[in-house]
Amino acid sequence: xxxxxxxxxxxxxxxxxxxxxEDALRQVLDLVESVVAAxxxxxxxxxxxxRLTEAHTNSPPFTVEAxxxxxxxxxxxxxxASHMVHAFSTALSALMSGRRPARFEVEAAQxxxxxxxxxxxxxxxxxxxxxxxxxxxxTRADALRAKNTLDQILAESQIxxxxxxxxxxxxxxxxxxxxxxxxDRPAILLKERLSGDRVTxxxxxxxxxxxxxxxxxxxxxxxxxxxxxxxxxxxxxxxxKRIDADRMSEMSWTDVPxxxxxxxxxxxxxxxxxxVEQFWGKDGGKA
Numbered sequence: 001x002x003x004x005x006x007x008x009x010x011x012x013x014x015x016x017x018x019x020x021x022e023d024a025l026r027q028v029l030d031l032v033e034s035v036v037a038a039x040x041x042x043x044x045x046x047x048x049x050x051r052l053t054e055a056h057t058n059s060p061p062f063t064v065e066a067x068x069x070x071x072x073x074x075x076x077x078x079x080x081a082s083h084m085v086h087a088f089s090t091a092l093s094a095l096m097s098g099r100r101p102a103r104f105e106v107e108a109a110q111x112x113x114x115x116x117x118x119x120x121x122x123x124x125x126x127x128x129x130x131x132x133x134x135x136x137x138x139t140r141a142d143a144l145r146a147k148n149t150l151d152q153i154l155a156e157s158q159i160x161x162x163x164x165x166x167x168x169x170x171x172x173x174x175x176x177x178x179x180x181x182x183x184d185r186p187a188i189l190l191k192e193r194l195s196g197d198r199v200t201x202x203x204x205x206x207x208x209x210x211x212x213x214x215x216x217x218x219x220x221x222x223x224x225x226x227x228x229x230x231x232x233x234x235x236x237x238x239x240x241k242r243i244d245a246d247r248m249s250e251m252s253w254t255d256v257p258x259x260x261x262x263x264x265x266x267x268x269x270x271x272x273x274x275x276v277e278q279f280w281g282k283d284g285g286k287a
Contacts, residue, residue: 003068003081004131005050007031010061012124017060023122024062030111031128032066035088037108048077048084082132089133095146096138100153100181113150119143152180152189165236171229172199172243173251176221182242188221190228192240201228201243211248225251 009027011019032050047070054065068081088108091101095112119126119138126138138146178189180200187202203211211221231244267275 003078003085004053005032005035005066005068005085006063006127006129006131007066008061008063008127008129010124010126012122014124019060019062020122023118027115027118027123027126028062028064028066030114031126034092034108034111034115035084037111047071047075048081085130085133089128089130089136092128092136092146093134095149096136096142098145098149100149109150109153113147113154116143116147116150120147148178152178164233164241166234168232168234169230170232171227172232172240173225173227174199176224176226179222190226190243193225195239197239199240199243201230201245201248204230204244204246207246207248221250225253227251 007028009019009024011017035050036046036048048068049071050066051069052064053067054063056063068077068084070077091108092112094101115126115138120140120143124140128136128138130136172190172192173194174190174192176188177191177198180187180189182200182202185202186208187200190199190201191197192199227249228243228245229247232240233242233244235241270278
């Protein structure tokens, strides 16, 4: 028996009562392509093609039914199609819960990220009904949670692909913007102060133990400005790509009223002219 996948796309309640053609069709296309990509492990030959067997608009939602067929009409693809749908459903459910799927391909992540982006802008809800699997309803809140998880997965994949050329031991300053994992090790995402780049900071076992359970330190440190030290890994373009962190401390700051700043005397009794002449010389630093 052929495996079916039904997708229903609803317009946003904040926008028009009708979906745009682009949003409706691309939402379906990205979901179907993510089913295929999520199972593309090992680069094996794909034996399944998803054919359009039904499409209708009971305005405003748009519904499409895709059915799995064998590329080779003489082959049986029932087991393969069931595996594809189950792997896709399991991965999608995990992402919507804020968890990383056990097995997931980067190409599938890229398709699903576009799905979640549309759910945050233009599409209200997306209902995915895989035959033999629980129905999955993607709301705005689900899409935001899943998108953040996907960003972490994609950030890790970029790090794995980077040709690291140089290691320095030191510290970097930035803002904690997320919690992730790197090769099954706890890590945080740091928005580096100077470049604005997101840098994955892999925590040493000792540092992770000091910070406590992941959910606890995520809540405690998220949005904080910190100084992270350890082995700073740079790519061939000179940009900081990863920190193997063994220490972290908060960069504290305090509001200082302007009246207090005015009391600071950096001139030590000199006039502004005398200070400039002492600093630059009487000729003003001219050659």
